[in-house]
Amino acid sequence: MAVMPAVSDQLDTHIDIVTPENTAFEYRVAGPFHRLPAYLIDLGIRLGVAVLGWVGLLLAFGFMYMPEVGAALGLVLWFLLAWGYGGAFEALWNGQTPGKRVMGIRVLTVDGQAIGGMQAVLRNVLRIVDGQPAVFNLGYLGPFTYLLGLLAASANDRFQRLGDLACGTMVVVEDRPWLFGLVNPNEPAIGPLAAQIPPGFEVSRSMARALAAYVQHRRAFAWKRRMEMARHLAEPLRRRFGLPADTNPDLLLCALYHRKFLAATDPEGPAPAVPSPVPAAG
Amino acid sequence: MKVSELIQSRQKHWRELEQRCSALENLSGRRVRAEAGTRFAALYRAACADLALADAYHLPPATVQYLHQLVGRAHNQLYRTRAFAVRKWYGELFINVPRRLYRDRSFRLALAIFWGVFILSSLMAFSSPDYADRILGQDFMEALEEMYSQPVAGRSDGATGMLATGFYTIHNTSIGLRCFAFGLVFGIGGLFALVFNASVLGAAFGHMAGGPHAGNFFHFVTAHGPFELTAIVLAAAAGMRLGFSLVDTGGYTRAAALRRAATEAVPSVAAAVLLFLLAAVIEGFLSPSAAPYAVKLAAAVASCILLVFYFVGLGRRHAFAGETPSLGGAAGIPPG
Numbered sequence: 001m002a003v004m005p006a007v008s009d010q011l012d013t014h015i016d017i018v019t020p021e022n023t024a025f026e027y028r029v030a031g032p033f034h035r036l037p038a039y040l041i042d043l044g045i046r047l048g049v050a051v052l053g054w055v056g057l058l059l060a061f062g063f064m065y066m067p068e069v070g071a072a073l074g075l076v077l078w079f080l081l082a083w084g085y086g087g088a089f090e091a092l093w094n095g096q097t098p099g100k101r102v103m104g105i106r107v108l109t110v111d112g113q114a115i116g117g118m119q120a121v122l123r124n125v126l127r128i129v130d131g132q133p134a135v136f137n138l139g140y141l142g143p144f145t146y147l148l149g150l151l152a153a154s155a156n157d158r159f160q161r162l163g164d165l166a167c168g169t170m171v172v173v174e175d176r177p178w179l180f181g182l183v184n185p186n187e188p189a190i191g192p193l194a195a196q197i198p199p200g201f202e203v204s205r206s207m208a209r210a211l212a213a214y215v216q217h218r219r220a221f222a223w224k225r226r227m228e229m230a231r232h233l234a235e236p237l238r239r240r241f242g243l244p245a246d247t248n249p250d251l252l253l254c255a256l257y258h259r260k261f262l263a264a265t266d267p268e269g270p271a272p273a274v275p276s277p278v279p280a281a282g
Numbered sequence: 283m284k285v286s287e288l289i290q291s292r293q294k295h296w297r298e299l300e301q302r303c304s305a306l307e308n309l310s311g312r313r314v315r316a317e318a319g320t321r322f323a324a325l326y327r328a329a330c331a332d333l334a335l336a337d338a339y340h341l342p343p344a345t346v347q348y349l350h351q352l353v354g355r356a357h358n359q360l361y362r363t364r365a366f367a368v369r370k371w372y373g374e375l376f377i378n379v380p381r382r383l384y385r386d387r388s389f390r391l392a393l394a395i396f397w398g399v400f401i402l403s404s405l406m407a408f409s410s411p412d413y414a415d416r417i418l419g420q421d422f423m424e425a426l427e428e429m430y431s432q433p434v435a436g437r438s439d440g441a442t443g444m445l446a447t448g449f450y451t452i453h454n455t456s457i458g459l460r461c462f463a464f465g466l467v468f469g470i471g472g473l474f475a476l477v478f479n480a481s482v483l484g485a486a487f488g489h490m491a492g493g494p495h496a497g498n499f500f501h502f503v504t505a506h507g508p509f510e511l512t513a514i515v516l517a518a519a520a521g522m523r524l525g526f527s528l529v530d531t532g533g534y535t536r537a538a539a540l541r542r543a544a545t546e547a548v549p550s551v552a553a554a555v556l557l558f559l560l561a562a563v564i565e566g567f568l569s570p571s572a573a574p575y576a577v578k579l580a581a582a583v584a585s586c587i588l589l590v591f592y593f594v595g596l597g598r599r600h601a602f603a604g605e606t607p608s609l610g611g612a613a614g615i616p617p618g
Contacts, residue, residue: 017354017357019330019353021326021327023333023334024334025330025349025353025357026354027354068442068444068445069445071445072447072448074448075445075449075451076448076451078452079451079452082452082456083456083459091363091366093363094358094359094362094363095358106358113361114363114364115363116363116367117363117364117365117366118545118548120363121548125463126463127463128460128463129464129466129467129471140456162466165540166466166540168537168541174355174358176351177300179296179297180348181289182286182289182342205337205338205340208340208342209340212343212344213342213343216343216344260285260340261284261285261286261340261342262285
């Protein structure tokens with residue numbers, strides 16, 4: 001019998017997914033602060049539709065002198081909203097209910113694939129267990145307190161409530177990505193400083209990452225804090241390049257960044273161009 | 283090639299993928315034309331490749347994060363929910379469910395517990411009014427007496443029949459689904475619900491059978507009894523299977539054992555819901571009607587025969603045949 005590793009290699013709420021294309025990418029698991037508002041929105045919609053639908057059906061069939069039929073249909077509507085709302089939406093809307101859609105979260109299997117209809121229905125039927133203790137239960141519509149679900153969710157890596165555990169599903173945040181261009185530090189001293197860096201100097205991958213992270217965030221720090229942070233990398237580099245002792249470490253890192261990421265001409269000769277894998281649009 | 287030039291050259295593809303994602307998200311479920319599909323797939327693969335090579339391209343962290351989100355978003359549009367595999371429902375309901383239940387020990391156990399407690403409770407309530415009083419409570423007993431003090435015949439016409447059907451559907455099916463869901467708590471929740479329902483229903487039966495209104499009572503409950511009581515047992519048994527899978531994992535991890543049990547439990551819950559629905563239609567229309575008792579008895583006998591055919595006849599027939607492709611395979615829960 002396989003023994004579960006006692007220590008998961010997960011660092012925070014990001015989890016890695018390997019796609020069928022054999023690419024790894026990561027998702028952010030949705031915590032209670034994404035899921036609670038989504039639940040409340042759905043609850044509002046369900047209660048609203050249930051009450052309005054019932055009144056509407058009663059009125060409509062009342063005018064035809066068949067109020068019992070209206071009431072019966074109202075009951076069926078109530079039942080469907082109580083037990084079938086989440087399952088139907090998650091199955092037909094690709095893992096989202098209206099509330100989840102507003103909050104930008106989605107239900108996926110633990111492998112990161114789309115869920116099946118059965119999983120959607122089951123995790124919503126089991127919702128009543130997660131919702132316990134229910135102080136107030138309006139014909140199975142809720143609202144529930146979700147203490148049991150919260151307890152179960154906080155005991156595992158993927159914030160899965162009991163219904164999620166039974167179906168092998170999880171809820172992830174689907175961020176709307178926003179592409180910022182490269183940060184371009186525009187202090188005038190950077191240009192001359194970049195020219196003083198020896199042309200043969202090669203920036204390693206890890207150093208490139210560090211430079212990019214530093215330049216992206218440096219504006220958020222005070223001048224003295226920047227000096228303090230930049231010094232650790234800039235000081236050895238300054239000595240290696242033989243630059244004067246009063247060289248500004250912050251600007252030196254910016255100059256390196258400029259040369260690595262931005263400069264139009266490549267002093268090391270043209271690197272092989274990377275072909276784009278996308279065929280031209282038909 | 284400088285990083286800035288690389289990003290520049292890729293940007294338009296990434297943005298196009300973003301736009302196509304937005305379009306697909308708003309389209310939600312409608313069909314996509316073939317060339318749009320291939321174009322989307324090509325853009326998605328390109329973004330995947332860029333992400334995979336992000337480290338080699340020295341892309342800055344902000345761009346890598348953007349690519350993670352973009353690929354995740356596109357992935358969710360490319361691999362969509364398969365909704366409901368309606369075509370498989372017939373095979374699941376009429377082949378797999380009877381087959382599994384025929385060999386299922388939780389179902390036998392649930393049947394035995396329910397009927398054992400039911401019969402015991404009804405005998406005790408029949409012989410001692412004190413017991414019925416303790417189980418049911420004074421108010422409930424008076425309400426029962428009141429309800430059946432009038433003859434059942436002709437209590438309903440078509441419209442109130444519909445209302446009654448609606449009410450019984452929502453009420454009983456909700457009880458059944460609750461029974462199932464609470465089975466998740468190590469089977470104890472389902473067991474509790476089963477014993478609770480059996481003792482209350484048994485006490486009500488025993489009490490009414492010994493009382494002055496026995497004729498009216500049986501006139502009402504005979505026709506829909508078989509379907510309704512079987513449905514409760516079925517739902518509770520499915521829940522118990524969920525719970526017991528956490529205790530006896532069969533060598534899997536507890537989470538995997540639970541997932542396996544859930545895959546098998548869902549179709550039998552669906553069968554239970556169907557039975558509740560049938561019972562509700564009978565309870566709404568036939569039970570309160572003016573039809574003679576013989577007709578209602580005939581309905582009860584017919585439903586018993588149907589149930590035996592379903593659980594034993596179909597069960598035996600398929601018990602030793604090979605698995606039909608189950609919902610768990612294509613549209614359900616991966617067994618791992």
